[in-house]
Amino acid sequence: MQDRHAHWEERWRRVSGGAVPDPARVLAENLHLLPARGRALDLACGLAGNAFALAAHGLETHAWDWSEAAIARVRGAVQGGAPAVRAAVRDVVAQPPEPDAFDVIVVAHFLDRTLMPRLEAALRPGGLLFYQTFVREAVGERGPSRPEYRLGPNELLALLPALRLVVYREEGRIGDLSRGFRDEVLYVGRRPD
Ligand SMILES: C[S@@+](CC[C@H](N)C(=O)[O-])C[C@H]1O[C@@H](n2cnc3c(N)ncnc32)[C@H](O)[C@@H]1O
Incomplete structure (x- = not known):
């Protein structure tokens, strides 16, 4: 640890460099699903x-990471004119989000299976979870080398049983491997009202 x-x-x-990174594809391609108002978390x-991206959309946005260096960079970007994000140093496994706390949660390139029930519970009714991370059935070399940090086939669906599926993309090693969305799973789920 x-x-x-x-x-x-x-x-x-x-x-x-001080450039603000682009959002993950799961968010960039599905911005139209976001509510006009509400509270959002980048975990x-x-x-x-x-x-x-969530703050630019108009959401009250929180960003948590256990790295002080990362959070200092985020705060610096806000001071430099980036959209208002409330950034906090926080170990999200030791201190997961509280129940019914967010309308939107985004998780990209991070995986802790014990956290999944806490993510489901942290959504308010109607809230959305955007998730994108690496899978074991990959084509390229990107992502973590340790298999436990990658999802198995359709595993994310089984890890989030309380959510209603909205968007799902996981192409594995099917078809023309030079095309498509590979190496990662892309998921949007919604907590029922
Ligand atoms: C691969 S990076 C992904 C960062 C960002 N979500 C993205 O997609 O660009 C993984 C991040 O998880 C953070 N992290 C790992 N374990 C954590 C924990 N227990 N609590 C909070 N942050 C954690 C790391 O500091 C790192 O910033």
Whole structure:
């Protein structure tokens, strides 16, 4: 655990440049699903590309990551004129979001299976979970090398039984491998009203 934290601290400390990253594809392609108002969370946000897209949409946006270096960068971007994001240093496994707290949660390139019931519960009725992360049935080399940090086939669906499926894309190694959306799963689910 400490090693992983140190790894990310070091990684974010080494990043140079102040550009705000693009949001993950799961959010960029589905911005039309967002509510006009509400409270949103970018969980394990890194440099918070998703949070900035949520804030630009008009949502009250929170961004949590356990890396002080990443959160300092996010705060610096806000001070430099990026959309208002409330960034906090927070271990999201030790301190998951409270129940009924958010209308939108985005998780990109982070996986902790024990957190899934907490994510379902943290959504308000009608709330949306946007999720994108790496799968084991990959084509390329991107993403974590340890298989436990990758999702198995359709695993995310089984991990989120309380949510209604809205969008799902997982292409595995089917068909023309030079095309399509590969190496990752893309998911949007909704907590029933
Ligand atoms: C691969 S990065 C993804 C960052 C961002 N979501 C993105 O897609 O660009 C994984 C992030 O998870 C954060 N992280 C890992 N474990 C965490 C934990 N227990 N609590 C909070 N953040 C964590 C790391 O600091 C890192 O910023």
